[in-house]
Amino acid sequence: MNLHIHSNYSDGRQTITQIVKSAIKLELDYIAITDHFTNSWKAWVSTLNNYETISAYLEEISDCQKYLTKSNKQLSLLKGIEVDLGSSERFIRNYIQIDKFDLILFEYLENYESIAFIRNIIYYWKNKLTDFNKFPVLGLAHFDPSYFLTGNLEILMRFLKKNNIYFEFNSSYPLFYSRKNEFFFKKLKEYQIPVAIGCDSHRLSNLNDIEEPMEMIKYYNLEINFEILLNTLKFLELG
Numbered sequence: 001m002n003l004h005i006h007s008n009y010s011d012g013r014q015t016i017t018q019i020v021k022s023a024i025k026l027e028l029d030y031i032a033i034t035d036h037f038t039n040s041w042k043a044w045v046s047t048l049n050n051y052e053t054i055s056a057y058l059e060e061i062s063d064c065q066k067y068l069t070k071s072n073k074q075l076s077l078l079k080g081i082e083v084d085l086g087s088s089e090r091f092i093r094n095y096i097q098i099d100k101f102d103l104i105l106f107e108y109l110e111n112y113e114s115i116a117f118i119r120n121i122i123y124y125w126k127n128k129l130t131d132f133n134k135f136p137v138l139g140l141a142h143f144d145p146s147y148f149l150t151g152n153l154e155i156l157m158r159f160l161k162k163n164n165i166y167f168e169f170n171s172s173y174p175l176f177y178s179r180k181n182e183f184f185f186k187k188l189k190e191y192q193i194p195v196a197i198g199c200d201s202h203r204l205s206n207l208n209d210i211e212e213p214m215e216m217i218k219y220y221n222l223e224i225n226f227e228i229l230l231n232t233l234k235f236l237e238l239g
């Protein structure tokens, strides 16, 4: 799987269709298109920051999902979005219609305040939903454990567990899953926090960089955590 891919809707090079075609050739089982969403100062790249762009984006992924189902491909495609936690809460509430997405990635979780920020948004989304089955999968994009190794680690773990938020083994940031963070991975195992693989692909050349993350998942004995995520994906209704 590669659950972290950017298309030309933000700072990726390829169109969604090109990414999907490539993923079929690579025989991936799951991919997610997760373009950027932000109104923070980092918003210098083109992002999904208006209704028209977001609906065109979702429609294009939808068309690919329909194609995959119709042609009986083994590949499953998720409608994702990567939410910059530097965005304002109002902006997130206004533009993200939660039942339209299969996956929400949060990026830049670096302190306790950001946990509270995400918690508020999840609470808001859950209250808006009438059909709980439509709630998307949640994950942390390229999360750096070192921010929490000196404090608040238990709080983080309880938060991830309670909200079923996964940790991403991101092949573009191997330092974050290096052995210096071993204690963090022990905690993931203890709490049975789901783990996933994402490559942060901006071009096709690293669409399939999943070998090293998979090895590290095994190295930290997190196969069960990976299984937990796979089970969640299996029961998702895509499209």
Ligand SMILES: [Zn+2]
Pocket (backbone or CB within 6 Å): 004, 006, 082, 141, 200
């Ligand atoms: Zn990204």
